[in-house]
Each structure stands twice: as C-alpha cells, then as structure tokens.
Amino acid sequence: xxxxxxxxxxxxxxxxxxxxxxxxxxxxxxxxxxxxxxxxxxxxxxxxxxxxxxxxxxxxxxxxxxxxxxxxxxxxxxxxxxxxxxxxxxxxxxxxxxxxxxxxxxxxxxxxxxxxxxxxxxxxxxxxxxxxxxxxxxxxxxxxxxxxxxxxxxxxxxxxxxxxxxxxxxxxxxxxxxxxxxxxxxxxxxxxxxxxxxxxxxxxxxxxxxxxxxxxxxxxxxxxxxxxxxxxxxxxxxxxxxxxxxxxxxxxxxxxxxxxxxxxxxxxxxxxxxxxx
Amino acid sequence: xxxxxxxxxxxxxxxxxxxxxxxxxxxxxxxxxxxxxxxxxxxxxxxxxxxxxxxxxxxxxxxxxxxxxxxxxxxxxxxxxxxxxxxxxxxxxxxxxxxxxxxxxxxxxxxxxxxxxxxxxxxxxxxxxxxxxxxxxxxxxxxxxxxxxxxxxxxxxxxxxxxxxxxxxxxxxxxxxxxxxxxxxxxxxxxxxxxxxxxxxxxxxxxxxxxxxxxxxxxxxxxxxxxxxxxxxxxxxxxxxxxxxxxxxxxxxxxxxxxxxxxxxxxxxxxxxxxxxxxxxxxxxxxxxxxxxxxxxxxxxxxxxxxxxxxxxxxxxxxxxxxxxxxxxxxxxxxxxxxxxxxxxxxxx
Numbered sequence: 374x375x376x377x378x379x380x381x382x383x384x385x386x387x388x389x390x391x392x393x394x395x396x397x398x399x400x401x402x403x404x405x406x407x408x409x410x411x412x413x414x415x416x417x418x419x420x421x422x423x424x425x426x427x428x429x430x431x432x433x434x435x436x437x438x439x440x441x442x443x444x445x446x447x448x449x450x451x452x453x454x455x456x457x458x459x460x461x462x463x464x465x466x467x468x469x470x471x472x473x474x475x476x477x478x479x480x481x482x483x484x485x486x487x488x489x490x491x492x493x494x495x496x497x498x499x500x501x502x503x504x505x506x507x508x509x510x511x512x513x514x515x516x517x518x519x520x521x522x523x524x525x526x527x528x529x530x531x532x533x534x535x536x537x538x539x540x541x542x543x544x545x546x547x548x549x550x551x552x553x554x555x556x557x558x559x560x561x562x563x564x565x566x567x568x569x570x571x572x573x574x575x576x577x578x579x580x581x582x583x584x585x586x587x588x589x590x591x592x593x594x595x596x597x598x599x600x601x602x603x604x605x606x607x608x609x610x611x612x613x614x615x616x617x618x619x620x621x622x623x624x625x626x627x628x629x630x631x632x633x634x635x636x637x638x639x640x641x642x643x644x645x646x647x648x649x650x
Numbered sequence: 651x652x653x654x655x656x657x658x659x660x661x662x663x664x665x666x667x668x669x670x671x672x673x674x675x676x677x678x679x680x681x682x683x684x685x686x687x688x689x690x691x692x693x694x695x696x697x698x699x700x701x702x703x704x705x706x707x708x709x710x711x712x713x714x715x716x717x718x719x720x721x722x723x724x725x726x727x728x729x730x731x732x733x734x735x736x737x738x739x740x741x742x743x744x745x746x747x748x749x750x751x752x753x754x755x756x757x758x759x760x761x762x763x764x765x766x767x768x769x770x771x772x773x774x775x776x777x778x779x780x781x782x783x784x785x786x787x788x789x790x791x792x793x794x795x796x797x798x799x800x801x802x803x804x805x806x807x808x809x810x811x812x813x814x815x816x817x818x819x820x821x822x823x824x825x826x827x828x829x830x831x832x833x834x835x836x837x838x839x840x841x842x843x844x845x846x847x848x849x850x851x852x853x854x855x856x857x858x859x860x861x862x863x864x865x866x867x868x869x870x871x872x873x874x875x876x877x878x879x880x881x882x883x884x885x886x887x888x889x890x891x892x893x894x895x896x897x898x899x900x901x902x903x904x905x906x907x908x909x910x911x912x913x914x915x916x917x918x919x920x921x922x923x924x925x926x927x928x929x930x931x932x933x934x935x936x937x938x939x940x941x942x943x944x945x946x947x948x949x950x951x952x953x954x955x956x957x958x959x960x961x962x963x964x965x966x967x968x969x970x971x972x973x974x975x976x977x978x979x980x981x982x983x984x985x986x987x988x989x990x991x992x993x994x995x996x997x998x999x
Binding site for chain 1: 653654655682685686733735783787789790792793794796797798800801804805807808811812929932936968969970971972973974975976977978979981982985986988989990992993
C-alpha cells in the first residue's frame with residue numbers, strides 16, 4: 374500500500390510539473406500543445422549538461438531550455454497571432470525531432486550522478502502550492518488570469534496582454550523543463566529517444582481534468598500516477614496482453630476528456646488578442 | 651510598438667513574409683544539421699537529390715499517394731473546424747481492416763474492393779468516434795484523435811505480435827504475406843501503386859467540388875467560418891462534424907490500405923506502415939489553405955520532404971526524427987508567414 378502511494382507520487386511528478394506548466398499558459402489564454410516536445414528537449418539538455426558539468430547545472434539547463442522553448446512558442450502564438458494549436462503541434466514535432474537527432478550520441482549512456490526522485494517530488498508539490506498562491510494572491514497572477522478570461526480588461530489597465538502571456542509561457546516552460554529534467558536525471562537517469570512516452574499529452578489532459586486549478590492538478594497527477602503504477606503491477610498477473618496496458622494511459626486521457634469536457638476553460642483560451650476587436 | 655490587423659496585405663508583403671520565414675527555417679535546419687555533424691549544404695544537396703533521377707521521382711510519387719488521400723480529407727476537416735490530428739491512427743486502422751480482408755476472408759476478385767471498403771470503413775469509424783465525442787461531450791478532438799494514434803499503434807503491435815503473427819515470421823513482427831489477389835498493381839520497376847494514386851487525385855477533386863459547389867459544402871463552410879451563424883441557420887453541427895470525421899477518417903484509412911496492399915503485402919510494425927504520413931499530411935492540408943483540390947500541388951511537395959528525408963537517413967545514417975524536425979520547422983515557417991502577412995507593426999501606442 375505504501376509502495377503504491379510512493380510510486381503514484383513518483384510517477385505523477387513529471388505529469389504534475391508539465392501539467393502546471395501547461396496550466397499557467399492556459400490560464401493566460403494560450404494553449405500549449407508543445408509540451409511533449411519541450412519536455413523531450415529539456416530531458417536531453419539536462420542529461421547532456423549533467424554529463425558535462427554535474428546534476429545541478431543539468432537541472433538549470435533544462436529550466437532554461439524549457440523557458441526558451443516556451444518563449445519561442447510565444448513568438449508564434451502571441452506576437453504573430455498564429456493558430457495556437459498548430460503552432461503548439463509544430464513545436465512538439467520540432468522538440469521531439471531535434472532531441473532525437475541531437476541525442477543520438479547520448480543514447481544508452483549511463484548517468485554518473487542521478488538525482489533523488491523524492492527531491493523532485495517534493496519540489497513538484499511545493500510548486501503546485503506556489504503556482505496556486507501566485508495565481509490567487511499576487512497582482513501579476515491576477516493579470517495573468519484576466520488575460521485568459523478577459524484580455525480587454527487587462528489592456529484597459531495599461532498592462533500588455535502579450536507581455537503577460539509571454540510571462541505565462543516562459544514560467545510554464547520552465548516547469549515543463551523541470552519535468553524533462555526529472556525524467557532524464559532522476560526517474561530513469563539516462564537518455565533514450567521517446568522517453569517522454571506521451572506524458573506531455575497526459576499533462577495537457579490533466580489541466581482539463583483539474584479544471585485549470587493547480588491544487589486539483591496535484592491530486593489529479595497523483596491519481597494518474599496511481600493508475601500507471603497499477604498498470605505496471607497488474608501486467609503479467611492477469612490474462613490481458615501487455616499492449617492493452619501500454620495503451621491504458623491514452624485511453625484514460627480520452628475518458629477524462631469525455632467526462633470533463635471544456636466547460637470550465639478560461640473564456641479567452643485559444644484566441645489571439647487583437648486590440649479594438 | 652504594437653501589432654495590428656492588416657486587412658489587405660500587399661502581394662509583395664505576402665511573398666516577402668513567406669520568403670523570410672522559409673529562409674529562417676532553412677537556416678535553423680542547417681544549424682541542426684551542423685550540430686549533428688553534417689555540413690548543411692551537403693545535406694541540402696542530398697535532400698534534393700531525389701528530384702534528379704526517375705527512381706527518386708518514383709519515391710516522391712510513392713510518398714505523395716498517402717499524403718494526397720489523407721491531405722484532401724484533412725483540408726476539408728480543417729475547413730469545417732474539425733482538427734483531426736489522428737490520421738496516423740486512422741491510417742493504421744485502415745491497414746488493419748485491409749489485412750483482415752486479405753488474410754482471413756476467402757481470396758477472389760472481390761478481395762481488393764473488400765480491403766478498400768473495410769479499411770476505409772474502419773478509418774472512418776475511428777475518426778467518427780472523435781467527432782462524436784466532441785459533438786456529444788465537447789471533448790477536444792485534437793487531443794482525442796492524438797490519443798487514438800497511440801491506441802491504434804498498440805493495437806497493431808498487439809496484432810502482429812499476437813493473434814495475427816505470421817507462421818513464417820520467425821521472431822519478426824509481421825503477418826503472413828498477402829495472397830496475389832490482395833496486391834495492388836504498381837508502375838513497373840517502382841513502388842508506385844497507381845490505383846491508389848488515382849483514387850487520391852479523384853478524392854481531392856471530388857471533395858473540392860463538394861465543398862465549393864454543393865449545399866452540403868456550403869453548410870460545412872458556414873460551420874467552419876462562423877459557428878454562431880451556423881447555429882442561427884439551424885444547422886445540426888453535431889451531424890456535420892460526424893460526417894466530416896467519417897470522410898476524413900475513411901480517406902486516411904484508404905491510405906493505410908494502399909500502403910499494405912501496394913507496398914508491404916503484409917501488416918508489420920506500425921512505425922514501418924505509417925512513416926509519419928499522418929503528421930506530414932497536416933502540413934499538406936495546411937498549405938492547401940482549406941481547398942482540398944490544392945492538395946494536388948502540396949502533396950507532391952511534401953512527398954519531396956519525406957523522400958528527401960529518406961535520402962538523408964541513408965546517406966548520413968540519421969535517425970528518423972530528421973523528418974519531424976523538417977516538417978516541424980516548415981510548419982512553423984508557414985503559419986508564421988501567414989500570420990505575419992495578415993498583421994502589421996505600428997510604431998505608436
């Protein structure tokens with residue numbers, strides 16, 4: 374039982390970190406479908422930097438790459454006002470592709486000094502609380518939420534909607550970067566192409582499941598983690614093919630989407646802000 | 651300084667924006683090649699070498715076939731506001747349907763038509779499911795179809811490793827070879843299965859006419875451009891979405907039939923059946939600007955990207971991800987250029 378809970382938390386942590394990242398962007402009105410690729414790129418960066426300079430620089434490098442990739446998405450989704458969904462998908466493909474290409478030389482190498490999973494799990498839980506406090510208790514958080522609900526009001530306040538959305542994408546990208554670092558430095562201290570295994574998409578579904586609330590995201594991520602644990606545990610002991618277990622998380626995401634819909638989404642989600650319209 | 655809508659951009663500005671963004675994408679691609687350890691110019695030369703000889707062109711044509719079929723369906727779907735990202739999975743389901751008809755139903759002259767019927771049907775149902783979930787529960791079809799890709803992937807792995815594993819496939823993951831009656835004819839000396847090529851061209855034209863010349867198409871365009879107006883007109887959005895889902899999924903399914911009946915003659919590991927057609931077709935459709943007929947131009951263009959990616963993989967033993975990078979950058983360049991030409995910078999607040 375304790376083992377189940379522990380594994381649930383450890384497996385839920387990358388989903389939580391990436392989910393918080395996607396959540397920040399969505400609360401500001403920007404859909405970030407690039408999570409999977411951003412996470413893969415951050416995981417590779419973390420691994421490469423940790424090989425060269427040690428684990429902590431690895432984490433910082435992943436943080437930086439995550440933030441930069443978030444701002445890069447912002448270039449298209451915010452400044453150019455391109456279709457956010459398509460821009461996000463392109464960033465996902467680019468991140469997966471670039472990490473697969475550049476990571477070839479790190480494939481299969483062991484990491485000398487892995488980081489403890491528990492440390493990341495603790496950081497993840499604290500960050501969920503911090504994101505919650507940031508959104509509800511700070512002026513910047515208020516502007517961020519307003520940019521997602523009513524960007525016109527933010528604009529009338531003399532605050533730049535684009536700036537707020539960049540901030541959300543940058544901070545969120547940093548969180549997604551941390552999720553990548555967790556994967557390649559702690560959870561499975563190594564680099565393999567495809568090691569994000571769809572967790573980025575699960576994180577996007579988590580945002581919907583959590584109805585865009587950071588603390589609910591905490592519970593939701595651990596719930597997903599528990600289901601993943603049960604999937605591993607049941608594998609082999611019941612007469613169900615292993616492919617069915619492998620497919621489970623994706624089926625789960627579809628179920629979550631069907632059950633929770635998008636009714637509680639921020640009102641301006643997915644809409645580029647055009648002044649005077 | 652701020653960004654403002656430019657209602658009527660000058661043609662020169664549009665061309666300039668596209669040139670700028672595609673140029674930037676090429677530079678970024680070159681930097682990635684260099685980081686990987688290949689001289690960019692050499693990489694571009696190899697990439698374009700497929701245009702230099704008949705065999706290379708045949709490769710381009712082979713890659714353009716599924717792109718034509720999937721792309722025309724997606725161009726329609728995007729026009730209607732149904733963001734079907736799951737063509738990859740629908741293609742796989744089509745291959746599954748075709749394989750069932752080829753291996754487990756008595757062979758005869760009806761085998762090929764049956765394969766197309768079953769494969770297209772399964773692809774259609776797979777996408778239709780996502781359309782239904784969106785119409786009924788408001789579930790984002792982008793995420794649902796994306797997740798369905800993974801489900802289809804594992805279904806195919808299960809089939810080729812389990813119940814459908816071939817008797818002659820020692821240790822390998824594929825089914826028995828298809829009987830002669832289940833194989834599509836090809837242009838001699840190539841892998842160009844021409845009946846599917848024809849089918850793709852016809853589909854693109856038919857959908858184009860359907861979209862722009864019929865009442866059906868009118869309803870679709872209204873729904874895509876202004877859902878509120880569609881509601882005022884009393885259009886049944888759910889039913890329209892379902893139809894679009896079925897059509898685009900069925901076409902992707904047909905692409906899957908073509909791949910197994912025309913090239914592989916068996917079902918094998920999903921990554922070898924699809925080769926990233928589902929994602930590349932998004933580009934094909936996006937480039938076609940919501941006109942299914944324009945896919946006749948954009949599918950061969952992206953066929954060059956895929957065939958050129960193959961040449962790169964072979965020449966420099968690059969991982970398959972090089973195709974993801976290329977299409978990701980290209981997609982960003984295209985949407986960036988489109989958006990940039992629709993806006994202008996204003997130097998005052």
